[in-house]
Amino acid sequence: MARSLGVREKARAVAQTEKVKIMASILVIDDDASIAETLDLYLTEEGYSVRTALTGTDGLNKYVQEPSDVVILDIRLPDVDGFAVLEDLKEENENVKVIMITAFHDMETTINAMKGGAFDYIHKPVNVDELDLAIKKALKSLEMEKKIDGLLMEPSRSFRVGDIIGTGNEMREIFKTIGTVSQSRTTVLIHGESGTGKELIAKVIHNNTSPNEPFIAVNCSAIVETLLESELFGHEKGSFTGAVARKLGKFELARFGSVFLDEISEMSVNLQAKLLRVLQEMEFERVGGKDRVK
Known part of the structure; x- marks a missing residue:
């Protein structure tokens, strides 16, 4: 019995180690200390590795020193405009997923954020369910991008995404496009001859945006x-x-x-x-x- 328990404990330890290895990292940049602390506590409880910064400069420095999978960025910061921080983050890593938050609800700000490369845009007070969904979508998008990057490194190997199996540069370009459009909820036009798999493509996009x-x-x-x-x-x-x-x-x-x-x-x-x-x-x-x- 003792031996069996030891094996189970080792298995749990391995599982915990694997969990740490795959734990997603999030950087919160917000000048409101109470919001930063609240998000830190909530996201840590959800299993993420979280860091916070109260200024844009500090946030950029922390990201450069140790890149995070997702950045939650306030638009209005005391030292630098949030859009400037977004631009610098995208220059550092064009694939970084930035979720912008703000207390301002004007349409122009929203449009500018998305044009600047933000993954998503959430209004304050932050709804944790909305934030949680945005983070999960961002991480899923990152996962797909990594898969596609891996495929591009092995041009001769056949590969599979969802129910689609393919090989060749043309199919890789299709999967790259799927990864791009899956980053946001938008209308997508899929064109091709009858029997080429347009519905399969649509299902893959759906499963990467709203699978439930x-x-x-x-x-x-x-x-x-x-x-x-x-x-x-x-x-x-x-x-x-x-x-x-x-x-x-x-x-x-x-x-x-x-x-x-x-x-x-x-x-x-x-x-x-x-x-x-x-x-x-x-x-x-x-x-x-x-x-x-x-």
């Missing part, structure tokens, strides 16, 4: 025009003959997941215009309804 959310595929050419609008946007009770109850459409059912629209060229011009509004405004109305669904 629904993935819904719609073949636009397989649904008659009169029903396609209802399938996508849903309808209200009594909106047409046979509409005996409210029905939720694919966009509403997917919520924070992904909708893959195959053969969108088969849509009518009128329906394509409605789809464009969804892509631009992220809102729509059910057939026969007046309320906007976001």
Whole structure:
């Protein structure tokens, strides 16, 4: 019994050692000491290796001395503008994942942050669930980038990402593109001949952005025009003959997941215009309804 216990204890020790080896590192740069301390405590409890800095200069110095996987960066700092810190971090390591936080909610600041190369942008007061999700996405993006870098180092070897197996420089470029678009939630156009695996590509992107959310595929050419609008946007009770109850459409059912629209060229011009509004405004109305669904 004692011998068996010793083996288990050794196994636990090895597991703990492995955990330390794979522990992700996070650098928090925020001039508010209470916020920095709170994030330090929370993220440490979540299993991350955390360092903090109260100025942009100190944060940059700490990153240069020991790069972190993820940087949580406040935009307004006492000594230097947060955008300047972001620029310096990206010059030091173009692949660093920077999550910017700020108490200011203006659109221009958000756009500038994303243009500057920020991975994500979160408003104060920080919602820990939102932050936790952003960190996990950032780390998953890093993991994919490392896999792709490894593939590029072995040009003759076949490789697999998700359900896709391939070889050659063309496939490596496709996987690099998948890694890039998976870093943020955005609309993606996948084009190719029938049977080339567009839906497989869509699933890989989905699994790297929101794996726990629904993935819904719609073949636009397989649904008659009169029903396609209802399938996508849903309808209200009594909106047409046979509409005996409210029905939720694919966009509403997917919520924070992904909708893959195959053969969108088969849509009518009128329906394509409605789809464009969804892509631009992220809102729509059910057939026969007046309320906007976001």
